[in-house]
Amino acid sequence: MGVIREFIKGLRVTGGTMLRTITGEELVTTEYPKEMRQKPPRFHGRHVLNRYPDGMEKCIGCELCAGVCPAKCIFVRGMDNDPENPTSPGERFGFVYEINMLRCIFCALCVEACPTEAITMTHLFEMSTTNREDAIYTRETLLMDEKGGVPHMFPDDELADMDELAVADGWVKATAPSGMASYQGVKMWQGTPGPGDWDPEPGQSELDARSPTEDDDG
């Protein structure tokens, strides 16, 4: 007897959920792609190469991302900046930047390793292609335009939610951008930055802080 009671008890959960779904009280299935779900803040999606507000590229071609990548899917080569017309601040910029998205496991170690926050991730995950070549994202595809927009390989892709390209994933930093030891062990939540300036982080000295200026709010 007890068995039947338990059986009905179980079915009650199933039935209840079914009813609530039919009545629309609690939807479990989203009709992707007609409807997009809100992703968790730390979702790891497609990469983007960022710029500084003045349009300079952040990537310095240091290859730390390529070095740390467990899938070995990043290829970077650096080059001397033309002092008259530099691509990035400092001596060196990344003139080749490629990620093979077929191999990427979206672990975000590259984001973690980047000393200038040049490579970050967005929330876009629709990246299917019909050939292998298109799965290799080059510097042109990854780099945001001077206004802060992020390009997509197939701009008229109906399935992709282009807005997600503008959403940066949040991440936990293990180190402080200033390299200051007082940051050790302090967890910092931060949305990965697009172009623009950010408030100085706790503990950053006056000298380190890059205070936003009037024309820097793009």
Add this chain to the structure above:
Amino acid sequence: MSEAKLVTVTINGVESQVPAGELLIKAAQDEGTYIPRFCWHQRMSPVGMCRMCLVEIETPRGPMMVTACTSPVSDGMVVDTESEEVKKAQEAILEFLLANHPLDCPVCDKGGECPLQDQALAYGPGESRFVEIKRSFEKPIPISELVLLDRERCILCALCTRFSEEISGDPLIEFQHRGNTTEVNTFPDLPFSSYFSGNTVQICPVGALTAKPYRFRARPWDLQKVESSSLQDTAHPRIEIHASQNEILRYTGVDNDATNHGWLSDKARFGYEYLRSDQRLTSPLVRRGGELVEVSWTEAIDTAANRLDLIKSEDGGEALAVIGGAQGTNEDAYAISKFARVALGSNNVDARLDDALASHFLSASVDRATIADIDDADTIVVWAPDLKEEHPTLYLRVRRAAQELGATLVVIHPRATGLDDRASHKLTYRPGGGYELLDELANGDHPEVSQAFAAEKVVALVGIASHADGPQLAESVAALVRRKAVHAKLMPLNSRANTYGALDMGLAPDLLPGRVGLDTIGCANLAASWGDIPAVIGRDTRQILQGLDSGEVRGLVLVGADPINDLPEPSIAVDALDAAEYVIAIDLFLNDSNRNADVILPASGFSEKEGTVTNVEGRVQKVNQIRPAPGQARTDWAILDDIATRMGVSLGLASAEGITKEIATVSPAYEDLTWDSLEWDHRDGIVVPIHGAQAINHIPVALQGSKAPTAKLTLHVARVMYDNGVRLQHSPSLHKLGPGAVAHLNPGDAPSIGARDGHTIKVVTTRGEGEFTCVLDEGTPTGVVYVPFNQQGASSLGSDPVVRVTTS
């Protein structure tokens, strides 16, 4: 060397026996305790600059902190390298070093292989109390065409300054100012134009000195590495080849006792750019109707083989010849030698380009000096090309022997050389007048030199100091040295890097593989493997070229040789190649000599093939492959084996390693030599002949020579490190370093000619004339005009020493 006395020291509680007088840092390292350091280098004198190597030793007054790099061990010494006090000291030193150090690691070439990074991680405090603004300098300043200096990163360890002063002898980089404004820099208007500048980049413990050709090309974790031996230096210094994505990005020196002590000349260090040149030959070319057209390998080999076969059947093997083979591996040289003898049926084969000593003299094993003998010598005689220009590794070894090891150095050369400042005796003579000086020396006219000869251990480096005297002079010098010092050891010098290997493989008209003369009955295995080979001595390079001109030689195979630019008398080569009926070239590039060839076959170059090479002392080392050859290029031996097969002759060459095995069986000197032993047991190489195999027993004889010309001015033409050779032409970083078309005159001669420094002068000889930029230089004696050989924009002047100089 005698066995050093041992003393007992206790390092971190472990007792060990170490040689008395050795520096603590070295003794500890040999016993397995690494003491961190920045400024100590085992090939240089200690300075105690960085204080990173602080350790505690026990003294009667309690523990005392000393720098391990300046403290010799003594008996009973008790050392603690890990005490709390030592750790505190290490942390403090690193905190100070980093106080002014920029956070450049991501863009710093050293990042990833940086001793400062590594030691900061291993021994550093992990944080800094310094919040002040760091010292800043202008970011990298070029201090030479090859090296950049970033003073912000310098930790003032004095490695670069000591190297330049103690090792290479061009003290062009020094500390300036004092206290906390000290910086390392070059002197105003004096670039760091040392032939050895690249070594400072390698030893700099930080990224302060970076090399332009490598800068930003890769990061250490990209690099694949393989050890090899450089073929841009006759001593074959040991190098590590670093490549990424099949492209060679740098060479670094490997520290070994046998050859280079880790040092490389800039030519050997940066001479890889030509390998990735887009001018490399990548597919076989055959001339059709005057034009070179790309064809398949089969077609090219067929074309070449048919024609060689035709000439051979009409006029016999004497109408065919091979020139070259001194730039490749021994395996390639062996294949060339076998190809010429067996397939072509000809002894007309020569790896020397008419600028070398006699083949028997070069490959004689009797009284041959090794590089290690230089260290042991009491007297070193250098009557040879300027070692600094042509034999940089030997230059450093001789320099060290004279400076550190107390050898008496006698330098004889027509003008100033790089060794003069360390020479005990320097004699100069007029080009062409070498025999007169030789007579004087024989008569004892220079007592100080005679006295030097009387020493117990005499090593003589002899070579062609000036083309005006011809190759026989060097042999006569050797004869004189042997007469004056019976136990003297000789090192005959030749310029192209693997000439010794090539001659050991029989690439001379009168030699067979294994240092045997054609006239001696070679080894039985050779006869079995090669069959009947022509018995008459063939033509050397000059005779081959003359034969081509006269039509007696109809077909020529050029293997990696450019006689038009390399011969002291290029006109012979120009005429010969114009007149040649049929020329097949196997090469990396088109050059002046093979541009008009009938068949041009692309060859793989250094680092694109494995094999063995033999250096100036007979040391056989392994060279290794790290990248594929471009396009359809193939190894010399494979190409020649194919041509032979198509001619109906089987050479039986199947792999490079197989060839090494064949060499070991057919050549007495190379007996037992295997790749395994070179790779595992003898990375530094093995000196042949192994087991003292019977080899050429050539005693140098004094020959008669010409007298110095009576002309007012005599011409001295000599090779310099950077010339206009085809490989350097395709190495952009090095090519621009050549002096160009210059003629050096003594300032005393200038007024009578009307020449002024920097102005154009005209130099006329019996063989040619050309316009040169005049350089007034005290190093050139009066009555001598010095012109660097084979320079961009310079016309050839031949080797006749009579010269006329005018101002228009």
